[in-house]
Amino acid sequence: xxxxxxxxxxxxxxxxxxxxxxxxxxxxxxxxxxxxxxxxxxxxxxxxxxxxxxxxxxxxxxxxxxxxxxxxxxxxxxxxxxxxxxxxxxxxxxxxxxxxxxxxxxxxxxxxxxxxxxxxxxxxxxxxxxxxxxxxxxxxxxxxxxxxxxxxxxxxxxxxxxxxxxxxxxxxxxxxxxxxxxxxxxxxxxxxxxxxxxxxxxxxxxxxxxxxxxxxxxx
Amino acid sequence: xxxxxxxxxxxxxxxxxxxxxxxxxxxxxxxxxxxxxxxxxxxxxxxxxxxxxxxxxxxxxxxxxxxxxxxxxxxxxxxxxxxxxxxxxxxxxxxxxxxxxxxxxxxxxxxxxxxxxxxxxxxxxxxxxxxxxxxxxxxxxxxxxxxxxxxxx
Numbered sequence: 001x002x003x004x005x006x007x008x009x010x011x012x013x014x015x016x017x018x019x020x021x022x023x024x025x026x027x028x029x030x031x032x033x034x035x036x037x038x039x040x041x042x043x044x045x046x047x048x049x050x051x052x053x054x055x056x057x058x059x060x061x062x063x064x065x066x067x068x069x070x071x072x073x074x075x076x077x078x079x080x081x082x083x084x085x086x087x088x089x090x091x092x093x094x095x096x097x098x099x100x101x102x103x104x105x106x107x108x109x110x111x112x113x114x115x116x117x118x119x120x121x122x123x124x125x126x127x128x129x130x131x132x133x134x135x136x137x138x139x140x141x142x143x144x145x146x147x148x149x150x151x152x153x154x155x156x157x158x159x160x161x162x163x164x165x166x167x168x169x170x171x172x173x174x175x176x177x178x179x180x181x182x183x184x185x186x187x188x189x190x191x192x193x194x195x196x197x198x199x200x201x202x203x204x205x206x207x208x209x210x211x212x213x214x215x216x217x218x219x
Numbered sequence: 220x221x222x223x224x225x226x227x228x229x230x231x232x233x234x235x236x237x238x239x240x241x242x243x244x245x246x247x248x249x250x251x252x253x254x255x256x257x258x259x260x261x262x263x264x265x266x267x268x269x270x271x272x273x274x275x276x277x278x279x280x281x282x283x284x285x286x287x288x289x290x291x292x293x294x295x296x297x298x299x300x301x302x303x304x305x306x307x308x309x310x311x312x313x314x315x316x317x318x319x320x321x322x323x324x325x326x327x328x329x330x331x332x333x334x335x336x337x338x339x340x341x342x343x344x345x346x347x348x349x350x351x352x353x354x355x356x357x358x359x360x361x362x363x364x365x366x367x368x369x370x371x372x
Contacts, residue, residue, distance in 0.1 A: 196240035
């Protein structure tokens with residue numbers, strides 16, 4: 001429970017560390033499709049399909065939010081809820097006993113729900129219509145099945161995990177208040193060794209969706 | 220809520236502890252780290268860090284002895300950086316063991332663990348005091364998450 005409380009504390013501190021003046025914000029919904037990344041000898045790095053959805057809220061930043069905003073060219077602070085279906089994540093079997101990545105789980109890893117806080121850093125823009133962003137993010141997540149539910153699962157030993165996500169997001173405005181989005185991300189979650197086994201899960205996901213740019217109210 | 224970081228280079232002493240799980244069990248054993256270092260201020264956002272770590276391994280469980288340190292203390296030197304995001308500090312570093320009685324290294328002399336990484340977040344409580352967590356890892360394998368406080372002066 002100490003791990004849970006501390007991660008929640010840090011996540012909400014991160015949320016609360018920015019002042020909230022009246023600024024532009026957005027909501028976006030993006031279905032996600034990806035794959036489990038695990039290096040099997042003499043075979044592909046990519047295994048097992050992953051389906052999900054990403055619901056994000058972005059709050060615009062400006063120079064009043066701190067010197068780091070200008071330093072990193074951060075445009076938004078994003079809070080995302082992600083749901084990933086890992087029921088088809090089965091891993092692989094290697095008879096070599098020294099290969100600690102060898103885990104085969106016929107029943108899959110269950111469902112993964114996460115909250116991620118990210119800085120939305122602008123890489124470049126074209127005529128204020130097309131924007132490319134990089135989003136490093138950190139958060140917490142809940143996984144429905146662990147090693148203690150299925151002893152063949154050596155990926156994850158706990159329900160509560162931390163999540164790290166690095167994302168590239170492209171946004172094309174299609175009207176005054178709407179934009180089309182597409183992106184891809186690498187996501188990792190594990191528990192930092194709090195409960196073992198803890199090999200962790202890495203996934204590469206792509207997504208497309210729409211974004212509602214909430215009109216700025218007159219002050 | 221304005222950041223109140225000291226506008227100069229600082230010395231920093233930190234202490235923290237955490238838990239490393241035991242295989243096939245919901246229990247764990249303790250880990251702790253005491254760190255002393257110097258933060259070189261580059262600008263209002265970035266500090267570069269050099270530090271020395273004293274790492275404590277709880278030896279109360281024999282399972283752990285088989286996988287990590289044969290002795291309770293190990294020592295390392297760390298270089299890294301801090302990124303100050305208002306009161307949130309993203310901290311990271313790479314450490315090299317100066318002394319580590321690793322059972323892994325003894326059994327695998329051609330595949331020795333000599334380095335570790337540290338990555339985490341701290342919250343600036345006052346201009347001199349921070350609290351947060353740092354994850355320590357060997358290669359891609361997490362060792363433990365250290366919850367602790369640091370004093371900057």
